[in-house]
Amino acid sequence: MGSLLNNLERKYGKYAIPDLTRIIIISYIIGYILQFTRISDFISLNPYLVINGLQVWRVITWVLMPPSNLSIFTIIMLIFYYSIGTALERTWGAFRYNVYMLSGLIFTIIGAFAVYFIGTVPAVMQLTSGGFYLPSDLGIAVSYHVTTYYINMSIFLAFAANYPDMQLLLYFLIPIKIKWIAILDAVFIAWQLVIAPWYAKVIIFVSLLNFLIFYLSTFNLKSSGQSSFHRNSAFGRSRSSTRSSRAYSSRNGSISKHKCAICGRTELDDPTLEFRFCSKCNGNYEYCQEHLFTHKHVE
Numbered sequence: 001m002g003s004l005l006n007n008l009e010r011k012y013g014k015y016a017i018p019d020l021t022r023i024i025i026i027s028y029i030i031g032y033i034l035q036f037t038r039i040s041d042f043i044s045l046n047p048y049l050v051i052n053g054l055q056v057w058r059v060i061t062w063v064l065m066p067p068s069n070l071s072i073f074t075i076i077m078l079i080f081y082y083s084i085g086t087a088l089e090r091t092w093g094a095f096r097y098n099v100y101m102l103s104g105l106i107f108t109i110i111g112a113f114a115v116y117f118i119g120t121v122p123a124v125m126q127l128t129s130g131g132f133y134l135p136s137d138l139g140i141a142v143s144y145h146v147t148t149y150y151i152n153m154s155i156f157l158a159f160a161a162n163y164p165d166m167q168l169l170l171y172f173l174i175p176i177k178i179k180w181i182a183i184l185d186a187v188f189i190a191w192q193l194v195i196a197p198w199y200a201k202v203i204i205f206v207s208l209l210n211f212l213i214f215y216l217s218t219f220n221l222k223s224s225g226q227s228s229f230h231r232n233s234a235f236g237r238s239r240s241s242t243r244s245s246r247a248y249s250s251r252n253g254s255i256s257k258h259k260c261a262i263c264g265r266t267e268l269d270d271p272t273l274e275f276r277f278c279s280k281c282n283g284n285y286e287y288c289q290e291h292l293f294t295h296k297h298v299e
Contacts, residue, residue: 009096012095016094016095016097020089020097020098020101022082022086025082028066028078030064031065031066034064040064043058043064044062044143044146045058045059045108045109045142045143046139046140047117048138048139048140051116062143062146063105063148065146067147067149067151067152068149081156084155085155087159087163088155088159090290091290091292091293092294093293096293100154100158103210103213103214104151104209104211107207107209108146108150108203108207110206112146114206115202115203116138116142138199141197142203145199146203149207150204150207150208153207154207154208154210156182157185157208157211157215158215160178160179160181160182162274163178165179168181189204192204258273258275258286259275260273260288260290261291261295262287262288262295263290263291265288273288273289274288275288276289278295278297281297282297282299
């Protein structure tokens with residue numbers, strides 16, 4: 001799948017939407033405004049109304065539904081998601097970030113309609129109490145759970161997978177590595193999958209399916225993680241003792257340990273930069289986070 005994305009990026013990368021996270025945040029602001037005007041009731045993804053009421057605009061407008069109610073905490077979280085979304089776009093490139101977000105939205109839409117069609121089968125509609133629920137009731141239930149909440153969660157999980165050791169200030173006071181927050185989020189998601197109704201379980205799963213696919217196959221994050229970083233470093237040293245003993249010089253002349261093969265920046269130029277070796281390049285090439293997934297592989 002990684003090669004497929006590479007081919008698609010070469011052909012269609014120029015059509016990628018830059019700074020997509022900013023557009024997402026703006027759409028949330030519009031959604032909050034619509035909540036106050038009560039128009040939000042007409043933009044949620046209700047499969048029953050899409051099919052029977054021909055309200056096809058709901059397939060698109062549901063993305064305006066904000067992930068939670070407006071509060072001070074929500075504003076802080078939106079600022080946080082803007083920062084990590086922007087960082088992911090710099091790391092992966094605009095095209096791959098676009099595909100990641102778009103696939104999450106598409107999976108959610110498919111999941112919502114799959115739940116509706118499965119749930120309207122007479123054998124499934126019958127409740128244990130002997131009664132029945134109406135298809136319109138199922139449509140309302142689905143629309144309640146189809147939001148961008150888990151799309152945002154997938155952004156955070158992807159960021160944590162790329163930068164597990166980055167520290168955050170929990171409640172602006174407690175320093176904690178982002179990987180531990182991601183683990184807590186994963187436990188919370190697992191608990192929701194246990195207690196949620198069957199249709200909510202499906203929606204939660206498909207909303208995070210983009211992260212599972214991209215993590216396990218597309219970006220091969222495991223191989224570009226910290227453990228692989230040290231493994232590739234050792235491999236590089238074993239292949240070229242001369243290169244391993246040689247340090248790099250940053251732009252100001254200081255000695256550094258890492259240097260991007262594309263832009264030439266080192267950790268002395270920007271202490272926040274992450275450097276990783278590319279396992280697909282033929283040779284010992286190291287790249288910064290902005291060029292790791294966007295560079296042309298050396299054959």
